[in-house]
Amino acid sequence: MELEKLADCLKALGDPTRLKIVALLNVRECCVCELVPIFNISQPAISRHLSRLKSAELVREARRGQWVFYSLNRERLESVGLALTQLPDFSEELRKLAEKGLLVNCE
Structure with a gap:
């Protein structure tokens, strides 16, 4: 990967x-709407953060109906040297959102 990227x-x-x-x-x-209650910041602020990650090609987006879902570009993160196994596990925060009915189900 070139130095600027x-x-x-x-x-x-x-x-x-x-x-x-x-x-x-x-x-x-x-x-995005799932991330807002976790960070307690506005939807536009979350969208700006995701846009920044997307412009660096660290995340991907996929539209499903009215929703846009974001996922990791694992290959890009690995090429940068980020060890995903070293990241904190936030499963509990997502579980709490599910309990409150705040996770999107587009099925």
């Missing part, structure tokens, strides 16, 4: 909110 990826990962988003996406793909 690597620097861009590392800058995108340098923000604690974006790094936590990556850790959450390491558990499962998520929609």
Whole structure:
């Protein structure tokens, strides 16, 4: 990977909110509206963070009906040297959202 692209990826990962988003996406793909209650910040702010991760090619998006789901671009993260196994496990936060009925089910 060329130096400029690597620097861009590392800058995108340098923000604690974006790094936590990556850790959450390491558990499962998520929609913006699922991330809002976890971070307690606005939907546009979450969207900006995801846009930054997407521009660095660290996440991918897929539209399903009215929802856009984000997932990790694991190959890109590995090429940057991020050990996904070293990220904190946020399964519990996603489980709490499920209990509150705040996870999107587009099936």
